Amino acid sequence: MPPFYAGKLTTFEDDEKESEYGYVRKVSGPVVVADGMAGAAMYELVRVGHDNLIGEIIRLEGDSATIQVYEETAGLTVNDPVLRTHKPLSVELGPGILGNIFDGIQRPLKTIAKRSGDVYIPRGVSVPALDKDCPWEFQPNDFVEGDTITGGDLYATVFENTLMTHRVALPPDAMGKITYIAPAGQYSLKDTVLELEFQGVKKSYTMLQSWPVRTPRPVASKLAADTPLLTGQRVLDALFPSVLGGTCAIPGAFGCGKTVISQALSKYSNSDAVVYVGCGERGNEMAEVLMDFPQLTMTLPDGREESVMKRTTLVANTSNMPVAAREASIYTGITIAEYFRDMGYNVSMMADSTSRWAEALREISGRLAEMPADSGYPAYLAARLASFYERAGKVKCLGGPERDGSVTIVGAVSPPGGDFSDPVTSATLSIVQVFWGLDKKLAQRKHFPSVNWLISYSKYxxxxxxxxxxxxxxxxxxxxxxxxxxxxxxxxxxxxxVRVTYPSKTI
Incomplete structure (x- = not known):
């Protein structure tokens, strides 16, 4: 870490310090090859170089590991250390997510700006995603000591803001008999609020969870969607409706209004929570969201006016940020959305734009010397898109009390020149159920939203x-x-x- 930031920023967490190191053998942009990595696992999180750059293992050959680094790799040299963490890339889930803005790997941008005093993110900075010292009003549910609790059970509520109540659930992979549950009061994310005993082993839990971004959170069952997603746009709600738990695509050329529609859905839709992912788009669009959303209000059934930002989480990975982190930003956003879905909320996730995500896949694939497919995109592009969109849906949540939740995915697609035969657009249309096609001619005539009612469709x-x-x-x-x-x-x-012209007159 540069001396300027010494003492101002933490490096990495104590539990990440491991005795096993590899060393850098090759650097090619965001792709680093390290030797001495025997025993490493696919998608394991690593720290690269003396600046502790965050990376993820994406290929293993013998004791060599190919690492995708989520930060600028300038300055890395051969034989620099590579620290293994023995855990996958994960996000922190708990009170404090709503109203916050993160980068693609869930680093809180406001906290980093405050600590570093710089407009740019310092290399290798590691700041906890959520404030561990902030007190939250904890209210336990009807559980008492001696009760049996299983994964997904809601055992407490936390007052997050005047719009949303945070429902605290036991992690999906946990179960046991309650030996201690904290009484009502104020607790931080460091404090133990629950202790369980299972097969003679006791384990403590805080309000904070960690979940790997590439692993979908488990559910009890998937349900058929039957409630419309009301967007506030009449052409969409009347002619091409979506559902809560649906998958939608908004392809269109530059200037057609994809971002405006995505932002309008974030502001006015009937979702309980919104996760807005700016993936590879311009920084001023995210700045506009940050300026507009806190000022916008929504009217609740009881007549109260509340800020839209209280139900929104922003994941910003703009075009000037490292390319590799674009892929992570999509997974970070959908994992946060699944977390709120498991509370029993209807969540909308806006991905703007999946084309930039696909371009990041293409760049990484090229540096790995993989066989290119159509337009240079990797052969697994359609599979990656499908695995992302399949995490949407209406579900019966794990645990009790019985509740339903949903994740709706709205993905903007930016085909070059508005060509809908682009591989990303074609692969997306084979997956999603709602197609809101934007027309450049309508946009040039200032007809907004520029939804072409002849090519758009809805299967719901x-x-x-x-x-x-x-x-x-x-x-x-x-x-x-x-x-x-x-x-x-x-x-x-x-x-x-049609005009037919004769020598004497025009018909």
């Missing part, structure tokens, strides 16, 4: 028929008639523009 119309019939039996017929009118308008549009 049938699933929502019972919902519409309950509130307005005529809605489905009116929507069908509106689509017929729009289709007829397009058919006539070509005819009315």
């Amino acid at each position: 119309s049938t699933a929502l028929e019972s919902f519409y019939e309950k509130f307005d039996p005529d809605f489905i017929n009116i929507r069908t008639k509106a689509r017929e009118v729009l289709q007829r308008e397009d058919d006539l549009n070509e005819i009315v523009q």
Whole structure:
């Protein structure tokens, strides 16, 4: 770490200090090859070089490991140390996530800016994602000592803000008999609030959880979605509706309004919580979100006005940040969304844009000398996209009390020149159920949102028929008639523009 930051910033956590080191053999941009890594595991978190740069193992050959580094690798030299941590890349989950802004690997940007006094993130900085010293109002549920508790059970609530109540659940992989549960009061994330005994072994738990970003959080079962995602955009809600727990894609050329629609959904949708991931997009777009969201308010059923930011979490990995961290930012965002889903909330995740994520995969794949597929993208692009979108859905949550939650994924796609035959767009359309296609011609005519009603579609119309019939039996017929009118308008549009010119007159 540069001397300027010495004493101001922590390096790495004590429990990450291990005696096993490898050493750098080769550096190629964000890809580092290290030797002496026998016994390492795939996707294990490592610290590279004397600055303790965060990296992740993505390939193993003998005792050599190929590492994807999530920070700038300038200055790394051969034989620099590589520290193993014996754990995968994980995120911290607990009170304090809402209203916060993180980078792609869940480092809190506000805290880093305050500690470093710099507008840029120092290399190798390691700051806890959540404030471990902040007190939270802890209120236990009906559990008492001697009760048996299993993974996913909600054993307490925490007052996070006036809009959201944080429901504290036991980690999915834990169970046992309660030997201690903290009484109501104020506790920090360091304090023990629960002790369990299982097969003679006692274990303590705080309100903080850690979960690997590449592993989907378990659920009891998946459910059929039957409630619409109300976006506040009439063309989307009326003609091409999505559901809570659905998958949506917004492809469009530059300037068509993808980011505006994503932000509008974050502001006005009927979701309980929103995770907004700025993946490889311009920094001023995230700055606009940070400026606008705290000022926007939403009206609750009891008439109260609350800030939209109280239900929002931002994951910012802008275009000037390291390319490798773009991939991690998507997984960080979806893991946070799954955490709130497990509380029984309906969560929306906005990914802007998945094309930048795919470009990061292409760059890393090229440096690994993998066989390229269409347009240079890796052959596993479609599989990676599918594994991401499959983490959406409406579910029956693990544990008790019985509750349902959902994660809705809305992914913006930026095909070059608005070409929808682009590999990323094609792979996305084969996965998602809702397609909101944006039209450059409509955008040039200042027709916003520039949703082309002829190419867009939704496969959730049938699933929502019972919902519409309950509130307005005529809605489905009116929507069908509106689509017929729009289709007829397009058919006539070509005819009315035809002009036949004769020597004496124009028809």
